[in-house]
Amino acid sequence: MKTWAMTVFTLRETMRSKTMIIGLVVSFLYLAVVPVLSSSSGGSAVVGDMERQTAVGRDFLSFALGGLNFIGMSMAIFTTLGAIYTEVEQGTILAIVTKPIHRWQIVVGKWIGHALLMGGYVLIMGLVLWATVSLGSGSIIWSFLPAIALITMNVITMVSLSLFFSTFLPVIANAIFVFLLFICTSNLRVVNAIGQTSDNIFVVVFANGMRMLLPVSEVSDLANLVLMGKSRAAEQAGTETGTFAPRPWSFGYELAYIAGTVLLATLVFRRKDLR
Secondary structure, eight states: OOHHHHHHHHHHHHHHOOOOOHHHHHHHHHHHHHHHHHHHHHOOOOOTOOHHHHHHHHHHHHHHHOOOOOOOHHHHHHHTTTHHHHHHHHHHTTHHHHHHHHHOHHHHHOOOOOOHHHHHHHHHHHHHHHHHHHHHSSSOTTTTHHHHHHHHHHHHHHHHHHHOOOOOOOOHHHHHHHHHHHHTTTTHHHHHHHHHHHOOOOHHHHHHHHHHHTHHHHHHHHHHHHHHHHHHHHHHHHGGGGGGGOOTTTHHHHHHHHHHHHHHHHHHHTTTOOO
């Protein structure tokens, strides 16, 4: 009950934040612009050709999913950066910790609030895109549902990571560190190609370690693979497919990653001096 009260408080505070309002405006603009961007690069469907219409719809959803993934993760980072550190710095956290509530309940409540808000936001945006394409093409692309679920997991992962760092890092340092980590792990194809072509054990270990450091990039590729199928995903990736392929169990690892990050956040916050 106390954890849920913290969750509701977090939801209310985050929904009123400037970051969330700006993010929603950007999202609506994206929904308006993405059909134009996609149609300009994807061609038009043949009227009456259901298979062609489905293929074009799937291409559009793949294009839109990439942008939605980036917007969702960026919003997750910016809305969670100061979730704990800012309140500790300003002293407002003292009004909460003096109440009969455990510190782990504060962290978990904040995490649930941010995860529900950002995960729900991406899920709803994705379902709106899916419904629009389904109505427009006349066919339902069921493979989009597990794909948007994986993208939602990515957003929750970034919420968890930003929340963890907010237990001990200032907002600016948190932003720099999280974005650097994201950028480094977004170039997994290059790192993996080096690891596969190298006989040096240290290079191989480093390449595999980078894939485990932050799984969102690999899970994004897995979502695209689920949506498009192997042949079309290989065609999109080109020669990169030979050097990098998302592992099917990466979504399970991401679930464990989320749980472990939240656990670490509770442990750090329990030991933090709030005076």
